[in-house]
Ligand code: NDP
């Protein structure tokens with residue numbers, strides 16, 4: 421029971437114990453999130469603000485505004501009571517990180533910043549190593565150098581990509597790693613340097629080995645969001661075909677909302693440990709595509725092999741389309757809606773990911789609320805809504821302004 425908030429930064433709770441009540445005084449916790457402008461950063465910031473945290477986020481300078489995902493969290497940055505603050509910074513800049521951590525004095529750091537696209541890491545391997553690997557060291561060293569090892573708890577965003585080439589399934593905290601991309605190799609360094617600082621300096625630092633998690637605010641070039649956006653555009657007649665790479669890859673997909681809760685839980689334990697966070701269900705990219713089209717009343721069947729594989733319309737639920745205000749005549753039986761384009765293949769692929777979240781279920785009490793069907797529905801509903809606006813504007817004759825005319 422909340423009993424006091426005086427002075428402003430202190431809140432008290434009555435904790436029932438053996439029939440009596442303990443009074444626990446808790447200072448308002450301060451969290452620092454790197455990668456706050458990303459998918460997970462946005463969900464985590466909202467989650468921590470709802471828990472009463474003061475939240476500080478690190479954003480990069482960019483030539484265009486990059487805070488779309490978190491703009492709703494502050495209405496007026498001049499509000500003096502604001503518990504949400506953004507700072508410019510970069511994981512490749514040690515002095516910046518040291519200054520920020522010194523200023524913010526966080527109880528918890530969530531290191532979510534990373535060049536997070538596996539395919540792009542083959543094009544930018546050195547930068548990826550610097551940000552995703554050495555960046556983790558910079559955070560750990562900053563905390564150590566500032567004498568905060570006993571105050572500041574650190575969450576490192578590790579990944580199921582560490583498992584890479586399949587050694588055993590389902591993958592758990594004890595499954596050997598075999599990274600298959602510059603991204604995964606950089607993250608492997610991040611994983612081990614976190615373990616090493618925990619053991620060497622007695623720091624509360626832990627790795628969340630998170631399997632793929634998605635949402636309506638997932639980056640548009642990751643496969644799930646690419647599919648939900650393209651499906652919506654095809655249904656509204658704004659795109660003809662969806663081009664994808666490896667349709668046979670299997671992923672264990674969860675919802676980002678569930679996964680940020682697990683990050684927080686990992687930092688609330690008595691001792692720091694590493695945890696796998698996953699649903700325990702794996703699905704092919706091909707099946708994910710099929711589920712998205714089914715959401716809008718189109719059944720597709722895949723035929724052909726490898727680069728020649730195609731997804732073709734075999735059934736149209738006209739009533740469903742009409743109930744959504746759509747005209748079924750833009751689509752026809754036998755139409756090819758999905759094709760393979762080899763430019764999306766990776767030099768080395770991760771074929772199968774399926775996580776075993778037993779440890780997180782048992783020790784953290786963590787259970788996901790979303791299954792894959794609910795995730796697909798959430799993403800498709802949002803993208804259909806967004807694309808509808810573009811379709812209406814186009815139908816109304818709206819043309820974007822051409823700045824270069
Ligand atoms: P996103 O790509 O959506 O977000 C990445 C964030 O990192 C963005 O805010 C980005 O800034 C920022 N960033 C990138 N490089 C730097 C840098 N050099 N310095 C400072 N900030 C930087 O990723 P997610 O939110 O999906 O993932 C969060 C973390 O979790 C990442 O570390 C990712 O590798 C890891 N992870 C993600 C999983 C997933 O399925 N989503 C699964 C397992 C791990 P900007 O907006 O300016 O680009």
Ligand code: GDR
Pocket residue numbers: 536537538539578579580581630631632633641642643644646663664665666667669670671705764765766769770
């Ligand atoms: P992943 O996610 O590489 O698992 O990394 P992504 O969605 O990019 O790929 C998943 C699988 O889909 C296949 N695929 C395609 N991928 C993309 N992006 N675009 C395509 O057109 C396409 N066609 C098929 C891929 O080959 C792959 O097998 C994500 C990131 O969030 C990482 O940061 C995180 O660490 C891991 O998840 C867990």
